[in-house]
Amino acid sequence: xxxxxxxxxxxxxxxxxxxxxxxxxxxxxxxxxxxxxxxxxxxxxxxxxxxxxxxxxxxxxxxxxxxxxxxxxxxxxxxxxxxxxxxxxxxxxxxxxxxxxxxxxxxxxxxxxxxxxxxxxxxxxxxxxxxxxxxxxxxxxxxxxxxxxxxxxxxxxxxxxxxxxxxxxxxxxxxxxxxxxxxxxxxxxxxxxxxxxxxxxxxxxxxxxxxxxxxxxxxxxxxxxxxxxxxxxxxxxxxxxxxxxxxxxxxxxxxxxxxxxxxxxxxxxxxxx
Ligand SMILES: [Ca+2]
Ligand SMILES: [Ca+2]
Ligand SMILES: [Ca+2]
Ligand SMILES: [Ca+2]
Numbered sequence: 166x167x168x169x170x171x172x173x174x175x176x177x178x179x180x181x182x183x184x185x186x187x188x189x190x191x192x193x194x195x196x197x198x199x200x201x202x203x204x205x206x207x208x209x210x211x212x213x214x215x216x217x218x219x220x221x222x223x224x225x226x227x228x229x230x231x232x233x234x235x236x237x238x239x240x241x242x243x244x245x246x247x248x249x250x251x252x253x254x255x256x257x258x259x260x261x262x263x264x265x266x267x268x269x270x271x272x273x274x275x276x277x278x279x280x281x282x283x284x285x286x287x288x289x290x291x292x293x294x295x296x297x298x299x300x301x302x303x304x305x306x307x308x309x310x311x312x313x314x315x316x317x318x319x320x321x322x323x324x325x326x327x328x329x330x331x332x333x334x335x336x337x338x339x340x341x342x343x344x345x346x347x348x349x350x351x352x353x354x355x356x357x358x359x360x361x362x363x364x365x366x367x368x369x370x371x372x373x374x375x376x377x378x379x380x381x382x383x384x385x386x387x388x389x390x391x392x393x394x395x396x397x398x399x400x401x402x403x404x405x406x407x408x409x410x411x412x413x414x415x416x417x418x419x420x421x422x423x424x425x426x427x428x429x430x431x432x433x434x435x436x437x438x
Pocket of ligand 3: 400402
């Protein structure tokens with residue numbers, strides 16, 4: 166079987182070109198609906214190792230993309246996607262304090278082939294000032310949320326390797342944007358469980374050849390990476406008792422996938438199904 170990989174250069178990331186269009190150099194970026202442009206942005210990149218063709222099944226050859234969902238204080242700029250994509254119920258009430266905003270990476274098609282597992286590069290650009298959760302999704306086309314394949318998880322501290330989280334902290338401009346290199350998450354391995362919903366796939370960063378983003382980011386720029394820093398945002402309140410450990414002004418518990426509606430309680434927010 167012919168192995169095909171359709172890869173789109175980083176420089177083509179929608180609305181996210183650096184000053185000279187340089188690949189990997191962060192300039193401005195905008196949310197997937199194009200409603201707001203951010204000045205300081207960061208690039209997360211890496212390679213995705215797909216499961217074997219037999220596990221990928223019907224999804225083989227479809228377009229994947231990385232997606233980042235963030236939350237920002239209400240009034241920071243309307244960035245939701247209209248009625249169809251809008252969270253409802255409890256999430257709408259929570260939106261009085263935090264409103265979700267979506268950033269889609271460029272779609273890429275990957276045919277895992279019949280032999281070796283394919284490894285394809287990805288990149289996504291997100292604002293420095295927005296804490297985000299990353300997910301791998303099947304692109305629906307356009308700027309709407311895709312169908313979630315897997316959430317990207319990682320341990321939150323080197324002392325606690327049992328609990329995982331999904332929230333990647335916002336970064337101050339001083340340690341982000343045009344002054345920083347892309348954040349290389351290494352090689353991610355997608356594991357899909359048979360007979361489980363697609364969105365229940367897992368990618369655990371920090372395992373194998375992948376890297377934990379908290380081992381790469383230093384939110385308060387005190388030379389201690391978040392993974393080992395007991396006070397990530399440097400406000401004097403230790404992470405363990407800080408409801409807003411990333412210091413972006415929004416309670417961390419309102420900034421995760423769990424803050425979005427999940428009516429059928431399968432662990433995948435409704436907006437990604
Ligand atoms: Ca630090
Ligand atoms: Ca600190
Ligand atoms: Ca703190
Ligand atoms: Ca927060």
